[in-house]
Amino acid sequence: MKFSTLFCIFIRSFFLEIVWNYERMQNVGFTFSIIPYLKKLYKDKELLAKRIKAHFTFFNTHPYFASIILGITARLEERYSKDEISSEEIIRNRNMLAGPVAAIGDRLIWSSWRVFCSVLTCGYFLLHGRNFYNEANIWIGVLSFLLIYNLVGNLPIRFLGVYFGYNYSSQIIEKISKFAPQKLVKKIRILGVVLLLIISFFYSISLVDSKREVIIFWLNLLISILISRKFSWVVTIIFLFIANFLLYWLVIR
Amino acid sequence: MSYIIRIDDRLLHGQVIEGWIKPLKIEKLVVSSDIVYCDSLQKNLYLISVPENIELECLSLELTAEKISAGKFDKIKTLVLISSLKDLYELVLKIRKIFPDYKLPPVNVGGIRHTEGRVQIYKALFLSLEEIQIIKKLEQLGITLEYYVLPEDPRVLINEKISQIEEIIERKLGYG
Amino acid sequence: MLISFQILIISLLAGLIHLDILVFGQFMISRPIVVGGLLGYLLGIPQYGILIGVLFELLYIVEIPVGVKVPVDATSSTIFSIVGFQVSKCLVLSIVIGFFVGFIYKYIDIISRSVNSIVLSWVDTAKDEIVIRRINLLVLYGIISTYLKTVLFYLISFSSIGFLLYEICKFLSSKIILDVNSLISVLPAIGIGICINHFLER
Numbered sequence: 268m269k270f271s272t273l274f275c276i277f278i279r280s281f282f283l284e285i286v287w288n289y290e291r292m293q294n295v296g297f298t299f300s301i302i303p304y305l306k307k308l309y310k311d312k313e314l315l316a317k318r319i320k321a322h323f324t325f326f327n328t329h330p331y332f333a334s335i336i337l338g339i340t341a342r343l344e345e346r347y348s349k350d351e352i353s354s355e356e357i358i359r360n361r362n363m364l365a366g367p368v369a370a371i372g373d374r375l376i377w378s379s380w381r382v383f384c385s386v387l388t389c390g391y392f393l394l395h396g397r398n399f400y401n402e403a404n405i406w407i408g409v410l411s412f413l414l415i416y417n418l419v420g421n422l423p424i425r426f427l428g429v430y431f432g433y434n435y436s437s438q439i440i441e442k443i444s445k446f447a448p449q450k451l452v453k454k455i456r457i458l459g460v461v462l463l464l465i466i467s468f469f470y471s472i473s474l475v476d477s478k479r480e481v482i483i484f485w486l487n488l489l490i491s492i493l494i495s496r497k498f499s500w501v502v503t504i505i506f507l508f509i510a511n512f513l514l515y516w517l518v519i520r
Numbered sequence: 521m522s523y524i525i526r527i528d529d530r531l532l533h534g535q536v537i538e539g540w541i542k543p544l545k546i547e548k549l550v551v552s553s554d555i556v557y558c559d560s561l562q563k564n565l566y567l568i569s570v571p572e573n574i575e576l577e578c579l580s581l582e583l584t585a586e587k588i589s590a591g592k593f594d595k596i597k598t599l600v601l602i603s604s605l606k607d608l609y610e611l612v613l614k615i616r617k618i619f620p621d622y623k624l625p626p627v628n629v630g631g632i633r634h635t636e637g638r639v640q641i642y643k644a645l646f647l648s649l650e651e652i653q654i655i656k657k658l659e660q661l662g663i664t665l666e667y668y669v670l671p672e673d674p675r676v677l678i679n680e681k682i683s684q685i686e687e688i689i690e691r692k693l694g695y696g
Numbered sequence: 697m698l699i700s701f702q703i704l705i706i707s708l709l710a711g712l713i714h715l716d717i718l719v720f721g722q723f724m725i726s727r728p729i730v731v732g733g734l735l736g737y738l739l740g741i742p743q744y745g746i747l748i749g750v751l752f753e754l755l756y757i758v759e760i761p762v763g764v765k766v767p768v769d770a771t772s773s774t775i776f777s778i779v780g781f782q783v784s785k786c787l788v789l790s791i792v793i794g795f796f797v798g799f800i801y802k803y804i805d806i807i808s809r810s811v812n813s814i815v816l817s818w819v820d821t822a823k824d825e826i827v828i829r830r831i832n833l834l835v836l837y838g839i840i841s842t843y844l845k846t847v848l849f850y851l852i853s854f855s856s857i858g859f860l861l862y863e864i865c866k867f868l869s870s871k872i873i874l875d876v877n878s879l880i881s882v883l884p885a886i887g888i889g890i891c892i893n894h895f896l897e898r
Contacts, residue, residue: 285839286812287812289809370569389729437561443565449568480878491887500758
C-alpha cells in the first residue's frame, strides 16, 4: 500500500463515528475509511461494490484504536485479492479483534489518559488558588490540554495504528503487549491520585483566609469519595450540591 | 452460585470491562468459545485487554462444561462469556451429559447484534427465526434467559416473550 | 440581556463544537474546559468561562463513552451555563440548570442515533456504480444532520430554558441570599473526590 493511500485512510479514520447508529454502530465510518485501499485493490466495479457492502456490517470499537483494525483489514483484503483467504475470515477477524481492542482503548484512553489530562489542566488552573479564574492564563491551560492530549493520545494512535496494523499484522499483538497497556493504566491512575491530592492541598491552602472554607472543602472531598464508592457520580453531585447549598443558604451568612 | 453466564456476540469488550466488573465485583473472566480456544492470537489479545487483577481463562465449550459441573467456578465471582445462543445450547447439553440434574442460574442475554436474517427486538438484541427455535429448546431444558445489557438495567424475561418475539420476527421478515 | 443575533451566532458555533464529540476526530475540543475558555473569551467573560469550565470538567470527569453508552453531555451543560450566566447573572442557578441541560441533550442524542439506523438500507440496496457515492453522501448527511440538530437544540433551549432561567433568577435573587463566591470555591472538591475514587477503583 502506498503511503498516500495509508495517509488517506488515516485522515478518513477521523470520521469513524459518523452516522453512529444502534443497529450497526461504526459501520459507516469504518467502510468510509477503508474505501481508498479497496479502490486500489479491486478494479472490477462489481467486486469492489461487494467488498464495500461486506464491510458495511456491524462494527464497534474504540475510535482511536480502530486504526489498528483498519490497517489489519487492509492487509487481509490484500490477501483476499490474491485468493488466499475468504470474505468470512476477513469479517470474522475484524469483529473478533474489535472487542478486546475496544476494551484496551476504553480503559487506557477514555478511562485513564483523558481523565488524567483533565486532571492536569484543572490542576494547572486550581494551583493558582482561589482566584484562579482571574489570575491564570486561559490559553496556556486550554492549549496545553489539547496539545498534550492529542499529541500523545489521539494522533499517534490513529496514525501508527494504520501503519503498524498494515505492516506488522501478524505481530501486532506482540507489539501491543510490549506497550503493557494494563501496567500503563495503573501508572497513570496512581500518578493521577497523587496529583489530585497535591492539587487539593495547595488549593485548600489558598482558601486559608476563611478557615471555614478549608474545612468545608476537605469535608466535601472526603464525603464525595465515600458516596461515589457506593453510588453513581450523579447521585454524589446532586447530594453534595444540595448539602452545600443548604449549608450556605441556611447556616452561613 | 457465584458465576454468571453472559451471551454477548462480541465476547469481551469495553462495556464488559467497564460496566460489569466493578458493579458485580467480578474477579474472574472465562471466555468460552471453541473458535477463540483454537486461536492463539485471539487468546493473547484477550490477555492484554483484561485489567491486571482479573483472572482470565479461555476455554472450549467442552472444558467449560467440565469445570461448571465440577463446581470450579463456585469459589470466586466469575463471568462466563459465550458468543451465541447456539453455543449456549451446546454448553447446556454437554453439562447435562456430565451432570444430568445440574441447575444453571438465569443466563444473561447481553448482546446479540445485527446481521442479515436477524430482526431487532430490543436495543442490543437482534434475533433470527433459527435462534428463536434454539430459545424454545433451551426453555424445554429449563434454562431461564434474561435480557439486560448492564447489571443495573431492568431484566426482561425472554422465556415469557417467546411467542411475541417469534411473531415480530415473522412479521418483519415478511412471512405474513 | 442577550439579543437574538448573539444567540444565533453562539448556536452556530456550538453546532461546530459538538461535531468534535462524534462526527470528527474526538479532539476533546468539546470538553468543558476548552469550551469554557473559548466561549467565555468570546462573550467577554473569560473568568466565568474558565470557572464554569473547570467546575464542569471536574464534575463530568468520569462520564465516559464506553460501548453503546451515551454519556451525559458535558459540552451543552457548559455552553448553557455560561450563556445562562451572561443573561441572568445568577451563577449558581445557571450551573444547576446547565447540569440538567446535559441530560436533555443526551436523550436527544439517543433518539438521533436510533434514527440513523434508517438510512443504512440506502447503501445496502445501492447499485454497484453508486455505492461509493452513497457512502460519501451518508458522511455528508452525518455532518449536516448533527450540526443542524445541535443548532436547533440550542436555539430552542436558549429561548425557552434560557428565558425561564432569567425569570427564575430575578425572582430568587431577592429571596435567597448566599455567599456565592464562597460556595463556588469549595465545589471543585466534589469533582476531585469523584475522580480520586475513580482512579482508586480496581
